[in-house]
Amino acid sequence: MKELIERLGTKFPVNETVFQRDNLTFITTDKIHAIELITHLRDYEGFSHLVIITAVDWIEEGLFQLTYLLNNPKLKVDMGVRVMIDRKEATMTSSHHLWAAVATYQRELYEMFGIFFPGSPRIKEPFILEGWDGPPPYRRDFDTKKYAEDTYFPRPGRETHDPAEHMKEKMYPEGS
Amino acid sequence: MSFKDVLMPFTAWKNLFIEPVTIKKPDQIQGASRYRGFHKNEVDVCIGCGTCEEICQNAAIDMMPVEGIETKDGDSGLRPMIDYGRCCWCALCVDICTTNSLTLSNSFKWNSTDPDDFRFIPGVDEKYWNNDKLGYVKADGYDLNPVERVEMGELHPEERDRSFVEMVTGYSREQAQKEADRCVECGICTATCPAHMGIPAYIKAVREDDMEEGLRILYETNPLPEICGRICTHKCETVCAINHKGDPLSIRWLKRYIADQVPSDKYKEILGTDKIEGNGKKVAIIGAGPAGLSAAHYLALMGYSVKIYETLKGPGGMVRYGIPEYRMPYDQIDKDIDYILSLGVEVQYNTKVGEDIQLEELGKDYDAVFSATGLHLGRSTGIEGSDHDKVYQSIELLRKVTLEEEIDVAEKIVVIGGGNVAMDITRTLARLQNKKYGKVNVLTTCLESEEAMPADEEEVIEAREEKAVIDPGWGPQKIEIEDGKIKGLHVNKCLAIFDEEGRFNPKFDNDNKKFFEADMIVESIGQGMDISYTEKIKDQLEFGARGRIIVDKKSFQSKLPWLFVGGDIIEGPDVIHGIANGHKAAVGIDTYLKDK
Numbered sequence: 001m002k003e004l005i006e007r008l009g010t011k012f013p014v015n016e017t018v019f020q021r022d023n024l025t026f027i028t029t030d031k032i033h034a035i036e037l038i039t040h041l042r043d044y045e046g047f048s049h050l051v052i053i054t055a056v057d058w059i060e061e062g063l064f065q066l067t068y069l070l071n072n073p074k075l076k077v078d079m080g081v082r083v084m085i086d087r088k089e090a091t092m093t094s095s096h097h098l099w100a101a102v103a104t105y106q107r108e109l110y111e112m113f114g115i116f117f118p119g120s121p122r123i124k125e126p127f128i129l130e131g132w133d134g135p136p137p138y139r140r141d142f143d144t145k146k147y148a149e150d151t152y153f154p155r156p157g158r159e160t161h162d163p164a165e166h167m168k169e170k171m172y173p174e175g176s
Numbered sequence: 177m178s179f180k181d182v183l184m185p186f187t188a189w190k191n192l193f194i195e196p197v198t199i200k201k202p203d204q205i206q207g208a209s210r211y212r213g214f215h216k217n218e219v220d221v222c223i224g225c226g227t228c229e230e231i232c233q234n235a236a237i238d239m240m241p242v243e244g245i246e247t248k249d250g251d252s253g254l255r256p257m258i259d260y261g262r263c264c265w266c267a268l269c270v271d272i273c274t275t276n277s278l279t280l281s282n283s284f285k286w287n288s289t290d291p292d293d294f295r296f297i298p299g300v301d302e303k304y305w306n307n308d309k310l311g312y313v314k315a316d317g318y319d320l321n322p323v324e325r326v327e328m329g330e331l332h333p334e335e336r337d338r339s340f341v342e343m344v345t346g347y348s349r350e351q352a353q354k355e356a357d358r359c360v361e362c363g364i365c366t367a368t369c370p371a372h373m374g375i376p377a378y379i380k381a382v383r384e385d386d387m388e389e390g391l392r393i394l395y396e397t398n399p400l401p402e403i404c405g406r407i408c409t410h411k412c413e414t415v416c417a418i419n420h421k422g423d424p425l426s427i428r429w430l431k432r433y434i435a436d437q438v439p440s441d442k443y444k445e446i447l448g449t450d451k452i453e454g455n456g457k458k459v460a461i462i463g464a465g466p467a468g469l470s471a472a473h474y475l476a477l478m479g480y481s482v483k484i485y486e487t488l489k490g491p492g493g494m495v496r497y498g499i500p501e502y503r504m505p506y507d508q509i510d511k512d513i514d515y516i517l518s519l520g521v522e523v524q525y526n527t528k529v530g531e532d533i534q535l536e537e538l539g540k541d542y543d544a545v546f547s548a549t550g551l552h553l554g555r556s557t558g559i560e561g562s563d564h565d566k567v568y569q570s571i572e573l574l575r576k577v578t579l580e581e582e583i584d585v586a587e588k589i590v591v592i593g594g595g596n597v598a599m600d601i602t603r604t605l606a607r608l609q610n611k612k613y614g615k616v617n618v619l620t621t622c623l624e625s626e627e628a629m630p631a632d633e634e635e636v637i638e639a640r641e642e643k644a645v646i647d648p649g650w651g652p653q654k655i656e657i658e659d660g661k662i663k664g665l666h667v668n669k670c671l672a673i674f675d676e677e678g679r680f681n682p683k684f685d686n687d688n689k690k691f692f693e694a695d696m697i698v699e700s701i702g703q704g705m706d707i708s709y710t711e712k713i714k715d716q717l718e719f720g721a722r723g724r725i726i727v728d729k730k731s732f733q734s735k736l737p738w739l740f741v742g743g744d745i746i747e748g749p750d751v752i753h754g755i756a757n758g759h760k761a762a763v764g765i766d767t768y769l770k771d772k
Contacts, residue, residue, distance in 0.1 A: 144233035148262070155259055155295065160238035163226045163252035164363025164376070170247035171367050174730050 026080040053105035094120040112138035207282035217299035221277035224252035225362035225417040228269035236262035250415035260294040274417040281308035323422020326355040333641040338610035340501040356382040365412035371756040390434035399473035405432025455479035460542040465493020467548035467743030470758025476519040530709025548743030551703035561655025570601035570700035586696030593700030594622025599635035616643040731764025
């Protein structure tokens with residue numbers, strides 16, 4: 001793997017490398033070079049299979065992290081290519097031309113994180129959230145509880161008790 | 177079309193004779209071993225803190241009373257009810273559970289046509305998965321909420337063992353906020369606190385760095401926060417939900433932190449007590465200890481003209497004259513008390529009711545009287561030799577230290593007693609010996625075994641750090657006196673303190689003896705009250721066990737309508753009960769005088 005990383009380094013910017021396990025390595029590259037690097041891995045280094053594309057919301061840093069996890073079936077090794085993109089301008093070059101499945105992952109990322117991939121087929125069609133009108137729910141500033149309270153009505157007959165109030169009522173109703 | 181393609185549909189018929197792969201009624205399929213299925217709850221372990229309800233992002237959890245589960249100290253009596261129409265099995269409730277009682281089974285199948293069947297209280301309602309062994313539990317070694325307390329800085333033993341400088345340094349802002357962040361705001365502590373302080377609310381104020389709000393919350397129920405923030409017996413911490421899987425919140429230190437941050441000249445402005453309108457009524461208070469001061473504070477706020485009669489020359493009662501300065505610095509006592517006095521409360525010092533002025537006179541001159549005279553008499557063991565003039569009472573010595581009166585500290589001292597006051601005198605004498613002789617030779621013994629000692633554990637540890645010897649589990653038998661001088665104390669091993677009926681009746685092993693050399697002995701086995709000032713009106717009062725005056729539990733009113741009684745002579749003994757009593761008595765007096 002080390003040799004591969006060195007080879008890649010001569011052609012593309014490789015900012016950070018994490019040797020997670022013998023068969024799993026993560027590299028971080030720039031937004032502009034990412035798709036080119038992934039294409040190179042697919043066509044010249046045997047990483048012919050796309051395992052998953054996923055994202056992490058680094059809200060404090062104002063960044064989204066995209067991870068393209070690729071697999072080399074011959075060597076039985078995985079390579080994760082990480083790209084940090086701006087959280088405000090959450091747009092990334094589409095790579096749907098490389099694998100057919102990419103378009104679906106990108107649709108999911110658009111729906112869940114609001115990361116846009118211009119030109120990606122059916123990108124704005126609902127993926128699993130039919131009829132969703134809220135903000136992308138995987139963004140960390142999405143308030144799940146508030147959304148649930150605002151959107152869904154409680155089942156009739158539901159009631160709850162505040163522990164401190166309940167204890168006051170039972171143990172010292174005269175108050176303090 | 178090939179011949180094979182023509183035959184194909186017919187070959188499928190052969191499957192008719194093969195055992196089907198589909199299972200007819202798949203009841204027996206279990207989820208994976210860590211599958212997140214229906215909830216289980218160990219209801220005897222659960223304390224009903226409601227943190228699961230708080231964290232649930234789908235609002236799927238309600239806290240419900242359960243028949244047979246009592247609401248008591250440390251347990252709200254409520255248990256979580258889950259609405260499976262909303263639950264998404266994320267298991268955040270399991271991860272945050274303060275007692276680890278809530279888990280998920282790996283059962284996931286259950287049919288019913290009634291939607292209400294899918295709302296139930298795990299562990300209470302009978303379900304087939306209640307005894308499932310597998311499922312999701314919180315992984316060891318990680319917690320959503322830090323279980324370790326932010327350490328409090330202390331002076332090293334060498335820095336403190338010959339000085340009376342405060343040994344606990346207090347939290348910085350960063351430390352206080354970090355500690356406050358561990359609170360789950362369940363409020364279980366509030367019920368146990370005798371003053372029912374708004375603990376989660378003032379901890380929240382620390383977290384949000386709003387000291388003014390914090391101070392206002394403190395003063396709603398406790399007008400002595402600098403004092404309580406240092407020496408409260410903090411029963412709240414014992415019942416803290418976080419105590420079940422880690423260190424309880426440092427509630428006491430967080431209270432001190434708030435009070436320490438606000439300068440005294442800001443108090444009136446923050447608490448809105450610049451102008452109080454008088455109501456023309458007068459109340460006399462006997463004793464300027466925590467109970468008396470607390471009553472004075474709340475009465476003054478209600479517009480009463482308040483005058484306190486105090487035997488000693490300064491205010492504070494046992495807080496000033498009993499607790500050593502290294503635990504409770506005098507300037508901090510003054511900060512709390514000066515504010516109360518600034519509300520117009522008057523104090524007449526060096527005046528003993530019953531001697532200098534009679535209780536009945538106060539009853540005539542004032543609309544009501546609140547008496548909180550405390551426990552200032554030492555108790556003696558009464559053993560042979562205990563009448564020697566080198567046998568002292570701890571409470572007298574501690575008072576003398578505060579009054580800066582000379583104490584003839586001996587080179588070898590034995591203290592009898594295992595409570596916090598015994599530790600106070602032990603550590604005070606150790607400091608005085610260190611100053612006078614440059615070394616410590618004080619030994620403290622008590623009937624109780626090490627585990628059963630009533631003193632706080634940290635007091636015992638710190639006393640030992642200061643080179644005092646603590647040797648518990650011995651019963652004093654006789655003080656050896658030779659040529660009029662004390663030689664030491666004979667003790668026998670104590671086997672049991674109480675008899676079968678639970679009465680105080682210590683049993684000793686007379687073959688297991690020790691002799692502790694000493695030339696001075698201090699008894700610290702409890703304090704008694706002096707209520708001789710009630711002598712002339714005794715017939716109009718009612719007395720209970722051990723001579724305590726009987727008062728109404730809510731208002732602290734005695735049988736004599738104008739006389740209210742509280743503090744250590746009624747409840748406790750400790751500061752926080754005194755403060756709570758004083759507050760309740762103030763409200764009781766107000767109600768009484770309004771009706772009058």
